[in-house]
Amino acid sequence: MNSQATNAQTQEWQALSRAHHLPPFTDYKLLNEKGARIITRASGVYLWDSEGNKILDGMAGLWCVNVGYGREELVEAATRQMRELPYYNLFFQTAHPPAIALAKAIAEVAPEGMNHVFFTGSGSESNDTVLRMVRHYWAIKGQPQKKVIIGRWNGYHGSTVAGVSLGGMKALHNQGDLPIPGIEHIDQPYWYGEGGDLSPDEFGIKVAEQLERKILEVGEDKVAAFIAEPIQGAGGVIIPPETYWPKIREILSRYDILFIADEVICGFGRTGEWFGSQYYGNAPDLMPIAKGLTSGYIPMGGVVVRDEIVETLNEGGEFYHGFTYSGHPVAAAVALENIRILKEEKIVERVKNETAPYLQQRWQELADHPLVGEARGLGLVGALELVRNKKTRERFTEQGVGMVCREHCFRNGLIMRAVGDTMIISPPLVISKTEIDELIVKARKCLDLTAAAVL
Numbered sequence: 001m002n003s004q005a006t007n008a009q010t011q012e013w014q015a016l017s018r019a020h021h022l023p024p025f026t027d028y029k030l031l032n033e034k035g036a037r038i039i040t041r042a043s044g045v046y047l048w049d050s051e052g053n054k055i056l057d058g059m060a061g062l063w064c065v066n067v068g069y070g071r072e073e074l075v076e077a078a079t080r081q082m083r084e085l086p087y088y089n090l091f092f093q094t095a096h097p098p099a100i101a102l103a104k105a106i107a108e109v110a111p112e113g114m115n116h117v118f119f120t121g122s123g124s125e126s127n128d129t130v131l132r133m134v135r136h137y138w139a140i141k142g143q144p145q146k147k148v149i150i151g152r153w154n155g156y157h158g159s160t161v162a163g164v165s166l167g168g169m170k171a172l173h174n175q176g177d178l179p180i181p182g183i184e185h186i187d188q189p190y191w192y193g194e195g196g197d198l199s200p201d202e203f204g205i206k207v208a209e210q211l212e213r214k215i216l217e218v219g220e221d222k223v224a225a226f227i228a229e230p231i232q233g234a235g236g237v238i239i240p241p242e243t244y245w246p247k248i249r250e251i252l253s254r255y256d257i258l259f260i261a262d263e264v265i266c267g268f269g270r271t272g273e274w275f276g277s278q279y280y281g282n283a284p285d286l287m288p289i290a291k292g293l294t295s296g297y298i299p300m301g302g303v304v305v306r307d308e309i310v311e312t313l314n315e316g317g318e319f320y321h322g323f324t325y326s327g328h329p330v331a332a333a334v335a336l337e338n339i340r341i342l343k344e345e346k347i348v349e350r351v352k353n354e355t356a357p358y359l360q361q362r363w364q365e366l367a368d369h370p371l372v373g374e375a376r377g378l379g380l381v382g383a384l385e386l387v388r389n390k391k392t393r394e395r396f397t398e399q400g401v402g403m404v405c406r407e408h409c410f411r412n413g414l415i416m417r418a419v420g421d422t423m424i425i426s427p428p429l430v431i432s433k434t435e436i437d438e439l440i441v442k443a444r445k446c447l448d449l450t451a452a453a454v455l
């Protein structure tokens, strides 16, 4: 295809998109002025757009394509399952082999004592499920007044009513009169942005102590659970100071409330362990999962549940909750094959021992850039805080410096996401060292271009 023909095709798609499609998390007026970027195919860690540009996908889609694009085994698994049993529901005491096998495979890699999975269709549905499940759990235990769930400001737990409410993003709360009652929030462990003059360790303790204050303020007898991502993803890759999780564990051990670790991003290898909770040595009661569960090839989520909770649920009669597509056989077959690949190719171990240390070492090289106030990362996630003044951490007052950088990235063959003025990455777990080199070279070039435009 010559480039003019490609352009005409792109314009047609853009016009059709404008005419008929309302994409998620989009400013429609801006989009209509600009036209959507059309992505047409992918392989390994690369995407191609409708103009034929090859782009290194530094975000693994939306934190999900852990085994990379173009894995024939996943295509085969889906095809085989579609032929065998394309759909059947799991309502009313039914099961099928893919869902059963997948639940077992997840239990094998999950933290000790978490041996059951409730399947959903997405991360948001998983968080709707935990909200209902923890309240149901306490009701069975004769404490129906234990309803309040404590989340964190700037946490992200999805986009449904429960997901947005549990999350702490004010822009989302402001649309649709959320959160729903019974949800409280404490501050996030965001040292660079909110730590002031405290050392990271002091700040970690200080924000963790808010959990105890909130429990006492609401009343232990009313608090059902605390929900948190091991590392906040959508909030801008917020990596807690080392003191944070130990202090949170200490507080949780003093009170009779459940601990929900939202593993939708950290799960399935992102930190170099199967789950972020294992990386930090946390022992959650419930773990919402999605994204990397199927490497994004097909929608699926779930909640991994601690044995003691299952024993209580066993005494509670019917749990009136589930989705038409809970444990969908085709999704389950893909997830099962995805886990097999992660294990057989030792992808999680390779992240831990090779690619995560390498990425983090190279990522830190970007810290000397005049725009970068902080370069931070862990496992295969990273963030760069773009600031006007490195010494004072002074932010840009003009809007959209992150978006300027993001645009330069796109134009130069790299996807980095902008969360405000924080640039973030979360590449496929199969990224090689050479591809990491390419990512760093491109990132630096785009920082230079951004600096030239805004400094």
Ligand SMILES: *Cc1c(COP(=O)(O)O)cnc(C)c1O
Pocket: 121, 122, 123, 124, 125, 127, 156, 157, 158, 159, 229, 233, 234, 262, 263, 264, 265, 290, 291, 301
């Ligand atoms: C993406 C995400 C969700 C929501 O998942 P969806 O599949 O988009 O509904 C929930 N929690 C976390 C931590 C996420 O990153």
